[in-house]
Amino acid sequence: xxxxxxxxxxxxxxxxxxxxxxxxxxxxxxxxxxxxxxxxxxxxxxxxxxxxxxxxxxxxxxxxxxxxxxxxxxxxxxxxxxxxxxxxxxxxxxxxxxxxxxxxxxxxxxxxxxxxxxxxxxxxxxxxxxxxxxxxxxxxxxxxxxxxxxxxxxxxxxxxxxxxxxxxxxxxxxxxxxxxxxxxxxxxxxxxxxxxxxxxxxxxxxxxxxxxxxxxxxxxxxxxxxxxxxxxxxxxxxxxxxxxxxxxxxxxxxxxxxxxxxxxxxxxxxxxxxxxxxxxxxxxxxxxxxxxxxxxxxxxxxxxxxxxxxxxxxxxxxxxxxxxxxxxxxxxxxxxxxxxxxxxxxxxxxxxxxxxxxxxxxxxxxxxxxxxxxxxxxxxxxxxxxxxxxxxxxxxxxxxxxxxxxxxxxxxxxxxxxxxxxxxxxxxxxxxxxxxxxxxxxxxxxxxxxxxxxxxxxxxxxxxxxxxxxxxxxxxxxxxxxxxxxxxxxxxxxxxxxxxxxxxxxxxxxxxxxxxxxxxxxxxxxxxxxxxxxxxxxxxxxxxxxxxxxxxxxxxxxxxxxxxxxxxxxxxxxxxxxxxxxxxxxxxxxxxxxx
Numbered sequence: 219x220x221x222x223x224x225x226x227x228x229x230x231x232x233x234x235x236x237x238x239x240x241x242x243x244x245x246x247x248x249x250x251x252x253x254x255x256x257x258x259x260x261x262x263x264x265x266x267x268x269x270x271x272x273x274x275x276x277x278x279x280x281x282x283x284x285x286x287x288x289x290x291x292x293x294x295x296x297x298x299x300x301x302x303x304x305x306x307x308x309x310x311x312x313x314x315x316x317x318x319x320x321x322x323x324x325x326x327x328x329x330x331x332x333x334x335x336x337x338x339x340x341x342x343x344x345x346x347x348x349x350x351x352x353x354x355x356x357x358x359x360x361x362x363x364x365x366x367x368x369x370x371x372x373x374x375x376x377x378x379x380x381x382x383x384x385x386x387x388x389x390x391x392x393x394x395x396x397x398x399x400x401x402x403x404x405x406x407x408x409x410x411x412x413x414x415x416x417x418x419x420x421x422x423x424x425x426x427x428x429x430x431x432x433x434x435x436x437x438x439x440x441x442x443x444x445x446x447x448x449x450x451x452x453x454x455x456x457x458x459x460x461x462x463x464x465x466x467x468x469x470x471x472x473x474x475x476x477x478x479x480x481x482x483x484x485x486x487x488x489x490x491x492x493x494x495x496x497x498x499x500x501x502x503x504x505x506x507x508x509x510x511x512x513x514x515x516x517x518x519x520x521x522x523x524x525x526x527x528x529x530x531x532x533x534x535x536x537x538x539x540x541x542x543x544x545x546x547x548x549x550x551x552x553x554x555x556x557x558x559x560x561x562x563x564x565x566x567x568x569x570x571x572x573x574x575x576x577x578x579x580x581x582x583x584x585x586x587x588x589x590x591x592x593x594x595x596x597x598x599x600x601x602x603x604x605x606x607x608x609x610x611x612x613x614x615x616x617x618x619x620x621x622x623x624x625x626x627x628x629x630x631x632x633x634x635x636x637x638x639x640x641x642x643x644x645x646x647x648x649x650x651x652x653x654x655x656x657x658x659x660x661x662x663x664x665x666x667x668x669x670x671x672x673x674x675x676x677x678x679x680x681x682x683x684x685x686x687x688x689x690x691x692x693x694x695x696x697x698x699x700x701x702x703x704x705x706x707x708x709x710x711x712x713x714x715x716x717x718x719x720x721x722x723x724x725x726x727x728x729x730x731x732x733x734x735x736x737x738x739x740x741x742x743x744x745x746x747x748x749x750x751x752x753x754x755x756x757x758x759x760x761x762x763x764x765x766x767x768x769x770x771x772x773x774x775x776x777x778x779x780x781x782x783x784x785x786x787x788x789x790x791x792x793x794x795x796x797x798x799x800x801x802x803x804x805x806x807x808x809x810x811x812x813x
Contacts, residue, residue: 239382240382240383247388247391247426247427247429247430248429250388250391250392250430251429251430251433253378253379253382253392253430254392254395254429254430254431254433254434254437255433255434255437256378256437257371257374257375257378257392257395257396257399257434257437258395258398258399258402258433258434258435258436258437258438258441259399259437259438259441260371260374261367261370261371261374261375261396261399261400261403261434261438261441262399262400262402262403262437262438262439262440262441262442262445263441263445264367264370264371264374264400265367265370265371265399265400265403265404265438265442265449266403266441266442266445266446266449268348268352268363268366268367268370269363269404269449270446271352271356272352272355272356272363272521273287273449275356275357276288276356276358276521279298279302279356279357279358280294280295280298280299280302280358281295281298282294286525287521287524287525287526287528288358288517288520288521288525289517289518289519289520289521289522289523289524289525289526289527290517290518290524290525290526290528290529291517291525292517293517294513294514294517294520296514299358299510299511299513299514299517299520300507300510300511300514301510302357302358302506302510303357303358303359303505303506303507303509303510303513304503304506304507304510305357305506306353306354306356306357306358306359306502306506306559307357307359307501307502307503307504307505307506307557307558307559308499308502308503308506309353310350310353310354310502310558310559310560311498311499311500311501311502311503311558312499313346313350314498314499314502314558315497315498315499318498325340325343325344325346325347325369326339326340326343327347327365327368327369328368328369328372328393328394328396328397328419329418329419331372331376331393332390332393332394332419332420332421333421336386336389336390337376337379337386337389337390337391337392337393338376338380338389339372339373339376339377339393340373341373341374341376341377343373344369344370344372344373344374344376345370345373347365347366347369347370347560348366348367348369348370348373349366350366350560351363351365351366351369351560351561351562352366353560354554354559354560354561355521355522355561357506358509358510358513358520358521359502359505359506359509359520359521359554359559359561360509360512360519360520360521360523360547360550360551360553360554360559360566361521361522361551361554361555361559361560361561361562361563361566362521362522362523362561362562362563362564362565362566363404363449363522363561363562364400364401364404364450364522364562364564364565365560365561365562365564366560366561366562367400367401367403367404368396368397368400368401368419368562370400371396371397371399371400371438372393372394372396372397372400372419373396374396375392375393375394375395375396375397375434376389376392376393376396378392379392379393390420391420391426391427391430391431392430393419393420394415394416394419394420394427394431395415395430395431395433395434395435396434397411397414397415397418397419398411398412398414398415398419398431398432398434398435398438399411399434399435399437399438399439400438401414401415401435401438402434402435402436402438402439402442403438403439403441403442403448404442404448404449404450405448405450405451405452405618405621406439406442406443406447406448406450406451406621407439407448407451407617407618407621407622408432408435408436408438408439408621409435409617409620409621410614410617410618410621411434411435411438411439412428412431412432412435413611413613413614413617414611414614415431415434415435416431416613417610417611417612417613417614418609418610418611418614418650449524450522450524450565452527452528452531452622453622454531454594454598454622454623456625457592457594457595457598457623457625457628458592458594458595459627460592460595460627460628460630460631463589464591464592464595464631465631465634467582467589467591468591468595468596468599468631468634468635469634469635469638471574471575471578471596471599471600471603471635472599472603472634472635472636472638472639472642473638473639473642474574474578475571475574475600475603475604475607475639476603476607476638476639476642476643476646478570478574478604478607479567479604479606479607479608479639479643480607480643480646480647482548482551482552482563482608482651483608483647483649483651484647485552486552486555486556486651489552489553489555489556490556492556493505493556493557493558498558501557501558502557502558502559504557505553505554505556505557505558505559506557506559508550508553508557509550509553509554512546512549512550515542515546516542516543516546518530518543518546518547519543519546519547519550522561522565522566522569523547523565523566523569523570524565524569526543526569527565527568527569527572530543530572530573530576531572531594531597535576537577537580537581537584540573540576540577540580541577543573544570544573544574544577547566547569547570547573548570551563551566551570563608563609563651564605564609567604567605567607567608567609568601568602568604568605569601570604571600571601571602571603571604571605572597572598572600572601573597573600574600574604575593575596575597575598575599575600575601576593576596576597576600578596578600579591579592579593579596579597580593595628595631598619598622598623598628598632599631599632599635601615601619602615602616602618602619602632602635602636603615603632603635603636603638603639604639605618606636606639606640606643607639607643608650608651609650609651610640610650612633612636612637612639612640613633613636615632615636616629616632616633616636617629619632675757675758675796675797676754676755676756676757676758677752677753677754677755677756677757677758677761677775677788678754678755678775680758680761680788680792680793680796681752681754681775681785681786681787681788682786682787682788683785683786684706685709685710685774685784685785685786685787686700686701686705686706686708686709686710687709687710687711687712687716687784688700688709688710688711688712688741689711689712689713689714690711690712690713690719690740690741690742690745691740691742692711692740692741693736693737693738693739693740693741694727694732694735694736694737694739694740694741694744695736695737697709697722697727697741698727698728698736701724701727703724703725703727703728704724705724706724707723707724707771707772707787707789708721708722708723708724708771708772708787709721709722709724709727709741710774710784710787711741711742711745712784716783716784717781717782717783717784718751718774718776718782718783718784719742719745719748719782720742720745720746720747720748721745721746721747721772721773721774721787722741722744722745722746723746723771723772726744726746727741727744746770747768747770747773747774750764750768750770750773751773751774751775751776751782752764752773752774752775752776752788753775753776753777753778753779754775754777754778754785754786758793758796758797759797761773761788761793762790762793762794762797765790765793765794770790771789771790771791772787772788772789772790773787773788773790774786774787775787775788
């Protein structure tokens, strides 16, 4: 009995401690920094573990030395190149077939979670996605692990945020911290990780979010370094200064990579249609066989391409070989993703962009031997600009170059190229690869900016259901007796089937001009907005557009587009006030006042 009482007392103390801790985290963003450090440390450890597992898989499957990256190996066994991706694809195909059979919804990625779900990520889905990414990369498919890194990092952050019952903006911020730590750990670049989170996951540069994101990013990078080093780190030797005359050529390179990036994203649905007719379990098997065939030609198409990029940075290559590797790598990436392999194009875009830069420098030297640009500078510019075109984040890519080279002059020209690429892609296409794939699924988001609140704020939540209804045959005098002036903004007129046929505002109903004829005239004569109504599923922004177009103060809400049964009404003043309140709430974090 005493043991049981003691257990209950201890449990009560624990609950009280958790309540106080949750209250502390919700009181000020400063207290989120320790939580961000924990998230960063966990993300850094998981990233390092995933990288080691993938490398061990490459060593075991392809027989490469343990200290050599798969894509940097001179050649691979043709049998391993064909069988490994095919078997890995079969495993993924069976998983996808099982998911569809059990009618489990698609996993949500960090961008979608922060844009539409207030940072709510399923840890189970994150583990599944990260495992699938690990299988894809481990068997040699032409995808990177960075999508798995950010997914598991963000999943850990969301899990801890929900455990501490954080508010919506704080939970979104923690998801950004998880993604920042994952990228920082992968590249050994904490500033890059922080800007990745701000630009691509949180969606804004916020004073209030800077400290937690930087803390998580530093913790992730330091953890990965302590556990053996960042898996995607690149050491760039001293780069020559960039002359002013070279800026124009490198801006031209940025425009070329913009076009390549748009072409890659436009091609993705075309490749998906090529596999659409196959059974879902068979698609990644066929995709794996094709990628394996490319790997027999050159192993540089395998996995993310980190080893190949390091190799190509410092080796002379013919223009023809560069073009061949670019074509094979881009095709292998699109086939891998279209057929059902999981992974990201972050590092693949950096690798292909560096090859485009090398190709551009050598072609320029061939055309004009007197005008030469440093191939290494061209590779860094191509790497960053294609990264911006496909992944997004001009500052993310610029700081990645800065942390790789520690050269401000080179970073300046890279930043100029990244800005040009970002503007060009936004103007001509409007999506990054992540948001483009969401667009193909039917979503309309273009960034991680929080628009989930807008979808949740529907007419159904805003409307009043105590609508005043009168039959169309009711006289003005009878309607006046039933509804007193000021009791409501207006009344709805219905027919014998209780269907909407118009509305009358009460000030119009009580107009003095109608006093002498109120007993003789029916309210139907005063009906307005006969064909203009709202439906419950509309969000507040769509409702505001209807109010503005109709110049209405009040609108009836009907059951659906196919039904005219009235279920409520909404006034413009109330809808506008709630809209402004929610916008204020969603943007308050920009100045550090997270709500």
